[in-house]
Amino acid sequence: MSDTTPEHGTTPPAVELRGIWKRFPGVIANHDVNLTVRAGTIHAIVGENGAGKSTLMNTLYGMHRPDEGTITIAGRQVTFRSPTDAIAAGIGMVHQHFMLADNLTVLENIVLGAEPTHGGRIDFAAAKRRIDELKDTYGIEIEVDQLTEHLGVGERQRVEILKVLYRGARILILDEPTAVLVPQEVTELFENVRRLVDEGVTVIFIDHKLDEVLEVSDDITVIRSGTTVATVTPDEVDARRLGELMVGSELPTPETTTSTVTDVVELSVSGVTARHAAAARHGAAGGTGGTAGSGGRPLLDDVSFEVRRGEIVGIAGVEGNGQLELVEAILGLQRIDAGSIHLAGDDITSLSVRKRRHAGIGYIPFDRQREGLLLTSPLWENMILGYDDAERYVRGPWIAAGKAKTVADAAIARFGVKTPSNAVPAFALSGGNQQKLIVAREMTANPSLLIAAHPTRGVDVGAQAAIWDELRAARAAGLAVLLISADLDELIGLSDSLLVMFRGAVTARLDPATATPTQLGMYMAGEVQSQEEVA
Amino acid sequence: MANIRVPDPRRVAAAIAAPLIAVAIAGGVSAVLLVLTGHDPAVVLNTLGNRLGETNTLMDAANRAIPLYLSGIAVAVGFKMNLFNIGVEGQYKVGALTAAVLGAAVTLPGPLHVVFCLLAGLIGGALWATVPAVLKVKRGINEVVSTIMLNFIAISLVAWLYTGVFKGSAAGELNTRTKYLPESAWMPDLVSNGSHRVNSFAIVAVLVGVAYYLLVWKSRFGFQLRASGANPFAARTSGVDPTKMVFRAMLISGAAAGLVGLPELLGDKHAYTDTFSVGLGFDGIAVALLGRKHPIGIAIGALVWGFLDAAGRFLDLDGIPREIVTILQGVIVLAVVITYQVAEQFAQRRITAETAAKAERLDLEVAG
Amino acid sequence: MNVSERLGSLSTAQRTVATGCSLLLLISITRVWSGADDLTSAGTVGASLRLAVPIAMAGLGGIYAERSGVVNIALEGMLVLGTWFGAYAALEWGGWAGIAFGIVGGMLGALIHAVATITFKVDHIISGVAINIMAPGVTRFLTATVYDRPTETPTIPTANRTGTFTVPLVSSGLESIEHRHWFLVSDVAGVVRGLTTEVSWVALLAVVVLVGSWFVLWRTRFGLRLRSIGENPYAAESLGVSVVRMQYYGVLISGACAGLGGAFLATVQNSQYKEAQTGGRGFIGLATMIFGNWRPGGLAAGAGLFGFSQALPLRQGDLVGPLLLLVAMLLAVIAIRQGAAARWRQAIAAAVGSAVSAIVYAQVDELPKQFIQATPYVVTLVVLATASQKLRPPAAAGQIYRRGGAH
Structure with a gap:
């Protein structure tokens, strides 16, 4: 289904990528990627975590050079040695992690590196006129004289967009722009994006929330396992079909090993709710941006489930939907506002981290380093x-x-x-x-309970198989495993039962043997919230 | 700076080579300075070299090394926890004054009195270190800034106390001081020859070194401390509270610092006087860096530092200002830190490459 | 609308003026109450200015370095180098040569710091400690080499020192008013006279440098880039700013400022280089930088305050006691303001402090000079501990920058 995009008149496409390959040591991040972005459109790139979206966008922004393939911008073939080249070609990128100096004003952040000067001093008046023009043209609202540290996430994003426009970008790459936003900010962002496109700017945005994608984009390209698998328009597909494209037409078949699940409950999580991020984690990081729970939504919303001895319970979900908080709550690193946690029948809700580990919890962390x-x-x-x-x-x-x-x-x-x-x-x-x-x-x-977060992320195939074998063997010996993964092969191949988390809540419980890609994709994208299946 | 402990002869050679290179660089820089100011570097080298074989100078060096070693250990405790305790300078003064005042106020039999003074010093230093510890843990104030401020506050506070409330000297006396300690609190010299001597506080210093080694390098507590310093996030995940470790490390460091002034107090001056040594805390930072935080390394660093201090005096006789030694010391520290840094980078690259090569060999074996 | 809200609606400049006026009012009350007329005499104000200059220059050096992301505790060492080089050149070639060489001396120390921290990525504190150990050794060595005694240079003859100026009519015209000791009026006259009578040209230069630094840091391309690097070097890097080059500039200017402060100390405030002459002024400068929230305006206020407090014990008569009275009143004002804003804990703490100061003033005959010496450090620690949420250190200061090291 690739490349069915109709060409409009004689205007060359804003971006055309042909046969892009990008290898990193031990990994092929992109292979045979083809992408055509029509000028003046909103083009969404969707795919699961790790599908190769970011690698592709970094290629387009000159962060690295592709091993094979060509990049054509507005009909002219180009080679980018650095982001500077990409900027010169009119490409701007807004990273997921904003690059702003907090103690500078918005105005200063925008002009930094491209300051207009007049008689030795920065001509802030001229810069402001220029920014006002941009604000008027594109309908972006921001007060430029305030200190950046006071800004919310949505406003920071607008500053980043203005920064890019100020440097004359006509092609805008937004890397998962909605990941850090609350719903009303998303609405505002999309209004801004539509306005940009109305004024002739081309917008490429990376996303994996299917409803958003269908709502806002003119074209959608799906990336799976490092390559482009389809380019469609929103009226050709619905969320169900898009979910299928993202996940693949077939789910991996689960191992047909005999179930080792016992009746003994090792871990019992009941009604766990958390509203505030763990202080140590965020305080120490001191970083910018809100947490998944910003906007009043709890980080964990009445989560209940059990893991039995000899059972592997997998948690599926787009990252940032409460998986980290859930794990930290079980470990005692995240304070919970309601609910209780039992390990082998004992209430461990108020125990210290060390005592919980003593009680038999092993942990393979999200970020190993x-x-x-x-x-x-x-x-x-x-x-x-x-x-x-x-x-x-x-x-x-x-x-x-x-x-x-x-x-x-x-x-x-x-x-x-x-x-x-x-x-x-x-x-x-x-x-x-x-x-x-x-x-x-x-x-x-x-351990009697192992919490394994992305146990094989970034691991070569041999090591992956070895780790899986270990997990299976331990399960057979009676270990209870809570498995968090973005890798569907892993989740479905190992899990005895599958939970889906969305916005801090468990929204579905599926049997890996019978789950369909459509189901999984839709639950993960928050398309359906079937409480009746949880129970 | 990483602690890479691979039993590898090249590694050992590098560990010895780095400080030697640093000393050579420092010597070169100092030589240039000497030539520029019309002095002969060979004379300096000769004088220092001759003193190396002279017992009296070596005794002075060893005696001088005692407080430097204690100071270096105090700083190193902080380093192991990724804390920069610049406040040893203030902590040792508070510790020494505490010991001087409390020691003079009690009557105890000999050894017990010494132990009492040691404890007073430990507690005084630890108490003064509590301030930056609390400020860091409760208010998030960087320990470097707070300890710099507290050093000066300590100087003023101590001066106010020993010239005021705790003044023990008579009106006509040349030096202002606290009351003299009774003889039961004095520590004798181990060896002496006229004015040259090594005080028995050296034994305390060795014990402190052993305690540091066991507590910080070998014990479970030390493991938690080092883990918190190396990676507070991993420590937290493993069930260790890094903020508590910050507090404990700061207190231990301050306690060790509280001993720094005691060789002079118990073994020499027997009172806190206005001729008390200054700058030992900063020298301790240098010594800890030279010794790479290792108890033996710090000892070597302290002896080198002490030797330069002791032998430098004789340069004046050659008509060369002895301050060239201070310059030499400063350049040695910078050169040592830079060469360690560079050597570290090389070592990291080498170990990574070797490990990767080994992994590849294992892969081939599996394949073949 | 309470007091602090009303104050909040004023511009920074208006607020500064308002604060200055209230402070002067309080000092005037203190003077009249305690009868210590020398508190605001032209002599005291002039001495305060002279004491404030080296502190302010060291602090300004701190601002340049930390705004570019390099922590500089070697300011003390650079100040020391400034004193010797300043005194040496003044003796050889005259006052202004002294100033120029003092600046060069400070920059030499800064160059070492820059090479170590920026090029070799040595921990900023370690490099600073090493330079602070080295600098007094260097100057002592040089003194011993060049002059007879290792601890001081000969006295710089008047002909080899930079001069002073007196604004003609203002100074003499206000003299009689000052000596009337009228409430507030005479205080204003004293302050104005102090700032216009026999003022060193170098002090004027320092003021120009301070004001100029505000302009450079907040109004020019250079300043914006420098500040951006201390905040987020990777953001600056992503916009094509050369972080390494800007950091070198920042540290070298830092050394130049400290060197100027040192030269002032040796050749203007005193008339020779002496060992341990700086007496920790580099660290007071560091404290002042923090007190002033890494801004030249706040720095100037802090330097003035610390200079004033240091000038008092040097004057005749007991001026230190009245200072306690001033502190008591100041804390009372703070207590009222905090109380009005319903910040009870702060209000009570300030009220207790106020009461203690008042009691000590009433009970103690003479305040030990050590309290004055410790003032800048205590004040800075208190500010850090109580107002740390209002302080805004450069976010990336002290971090080792590696090109392309953003995640």
Whole structure:
């Protein structure tokens, strides 16, 4: 179904990508990508997390060069060495993470690097006139004399858009612009985008919320597994069809191993609600932007489910819909406002993190480098992290290096961590081997519940299979697993039952054996919220 | 700076080479300065070299190294937790005054009196370190800024106290001081030769070094401390509260700092006087950096520093201002830090490459 | 509408003037109440100005460095270098050569800091500590090499010092009014006379540099880029600004400012270089920078305040005691304002502080000079602890920048 876009008159397409390939060490991020963006249209690029959307947009913005293929802008073939070249060609990009200096005014942020000067001083009046023109033309509202730090997320985004327009961009790339916005801000953004297009600007926007895409765009290109699979118009498809295109026409068939699910409930989460982000996480990061819960929506909304011994419960959902908060609530890192958490029948709701880990929770974190490793410490010390009171690593109040190294060597061998020795610092390992080390650490502790967040993200195929085998074996031995993943192969291949999270709530419970791509895609996109299936 | 502990001869060679290169660079810079100002670098080298074989100078160096070592340990405790305790300078003064005042106020039998003074110093230093610890944990104030301010406040506070409430000197005396400690609180010299000596506080310093090694490098507590410093997010996920560790590390550092002034108090002056040493806290930062935070390394750093201080005096006899030694010390610190940094980057790259190569070999074995 | 809201609706300039006037009013009340007429004499004001200049220049150096993202605790060392180079050149070639060489001396220290922190990415604090250890050694070495004694240079003859100016009619015209000791009127006369009588040309230069720095930092392309780098170097980088070059500029200007302050200290405020002459003024400058919220205006206010407090013990008669009275009244005003804004905890804290100051003033005959010495540091710590949400340090200050290091 690719490239059915009709050409309008003689106007060349604003952007034309032909046969783009981009490889990174060990990964093919994009292969045979073809994309035609008509001038003066809104063109949505949709796809699952990790489908290769961002790589493609970075190629278009000159952040890296494609290994193969051509880029044609307004009929002229170009080669971008850096974003500067892309900017010169009239392409502007608004990143998902805004690049703004908080303690500067909006005006200063917009003109920075392209300041008009008059007699040695910045001609702020001229800059303002220019910005006022842009604001009028495109209907963007923002007070430019205020300090940027006072701005909300939606306003920051407008500043970024103005920044790009100020530099003369005619093609605008918006990377997941709605991910950080609350609904009314989304509406405003789309009004702005329509106005831009009315004035002749071409807008490419990356998204995976199907309702939005269908509402706003003129054309939609679907990317799956690193390549463009279809370009359609909103009137040709509905959300159901688009969901199918995103997920693929067939779901992976689950392993037909016999169920090991027992009747013993290991983890029971009931009515868990959280309204405020964990202070330590956000305070320390000090970053900009709101959380998923901004706009009054709770981060976790009355979440209830159970995980039994020998069962793998998978959680599907677009990232940022409460998965992180749920995991941190179970671990004790996220304060909850209501509800309770039981582990093996014991109420652990008010226990400290360390006590919960003691009670038998193992954790493979979302971000292995940030939350799971001491990058500059040797592997054997990384094995101890979180278990510095376990018999196998200590002798009284001391770390028993000899014992710990023996345990580390055994774990390294068993889990196939490829390293010259246990003394290598963790940063030296490849991502896959770092992940295997974390899996090794957590499995060595013999947990009764394992929370595995993206256990094979960024891991090569061999390591992936090894980690999956470990999980299956542990499940057969009675381990309860809560699996969070963006990889549908993994989710469906491993899970005994599947929950879908959307906006902090569990919106569906599916049987992986019978779930259809359409169902899954729609629940994940928030198209359907079937409370009756949860129960 | 990473702690890469791979038992690799090249690595060991690099660890020794880096400070040697740094010393060579520092020597070169100082030589240029000497030539520019009309002095002969060879004379300096010769004088310092000769002193290296002279017992009296070496004794002075060792004695000088005692407080420097304690100060270096105090700073290193902070470093291990990713904290920069610039406040050792103030903490040791408060600690010394506390020990001087409380020590003079009690009567105790010999060894007990010394222990009492040591405890007073520890507590005084730790208390003064509580201020930046609270400010950091409760108000998020950077410890560098607060400890700089607190150093000066400590100087004023201590000066006010020992020249006022706790003044023990008579009106006509040359130096203002607190009351003298009774002899039971004095610490004898280990060896001495006229004015040259090594005080028995060296034993305390060694014990502190051992305690530092065991507590911070070898214990479970130390592991949690280092983990919190290396990656507070991972520490938090693993069930360690990094803010609590900040507080504890700051207190331990302050306690160690509280001992820095005691060799001088218990082994030499026996009172807090206006001739008390200054700058030991800042020198401790230098010594900790030279020693790469390792208890043995800090000892070497303190001895080198002490030797330069002790031997520098003899340069005056050659007509070369001894201050060239201070310059030498400053350049050594910068050169050491820069060479460590560069060496570290090389080592990281090398280890990453070797690990990748090993992984590839393993892949080939599996395939073949 | 309460007081603070009304104040909030004023412009920054209006607010500054209003604050200055209220402060003068309080000082005037203090003077009349305590009878310490020297509190606002031309002599005290002139001394305050002289003491404030090195602090302000060090603090300005801090602003340039930190606004470009480099923490500079080596200001003390750069100030020290400024004193020696300033004194040396003044002795050799005259006053203005002294100023120029002082600036060069500070920049030499800054160059070391820049190479270490920007090029070799050494921790900013470590580099600063090393320079602070080194600088007094360098100057002592140079003094011992060039002159007889290692601790001080000879006295700079008057002919080799920069001059002063007196605004003719203003100074003499107001003299009689000042000496009448009228409430407020004489205080104003004293302040004006202090700022127009025998004022060093270099102090005037420092004022020009301070005002000019405001213009440069907030009105020029250079300033905008410098500030953007201290806030978010990767945003600046993404817009084509060379972060490394701007940081070098920031640190070198920082050294130049500190060097100027040092030269002033040795050749204007004093007439020779002496060991330990700076007495931690570099760190007071750092404190003043924080007190002034990394802005030249706030810095000037802080430097004036700290200069004034340092001038009092140097004057004849007891002026330190009345200062306590002033503090008591100041805290009372703050307590009332906080109370009006219903910030009870702050109001009570200020009221307690006010009461304590008043009691100490009434009970203690003479306040120890150490309290004055510690004032800038205590004030800064209190400001940090109580108003840290209003302070706005450059977000990226102290972070090591790596090109292309944005995530």
